[in-house]
Amino acid sequence: MGLTKTEIFTAAQNQLSMLLKAIAHPARIAILQQIIAANACICGDLVEELGLAQATISQHLKELKNAGIIQGTIDGAKVCYCIEPTTWALLQSELGSFLGSYKHTPNCC
Secondary structure, three states, X not given: OOOOOHHHOOHHHHHHHHHHHHHOOHHHHHHHHHHHHHOXXXXXXXXXXXXXXXXXXXXXXXXXXXXXXXXXEEEOXXXXXXXXXXXXXXXXXXXXXXXXXXXXXOOOO
């Protein structure tokens, strides 16, 4: 398998790609939606809400946390997760700019 040659892309392109890759799974989208809907830290409620195994949810949470999209705090024996506001604002801004850069041109293709 060939190299992805990430060094030929800008830091912003690589960062947006990494963040989008981290959320590019329906379970991770569902996890983020649950955290956002709760408008608070989530502590272990995701298994009942999503119907996935605890190990599966833990793996998805790990991916989101490694990307910096969520943050976790230890509360006794459990870990509580919430949106990491700085990364979320960056993702919102960069993705909004990217999607907003397209201008429809009539009679194109």
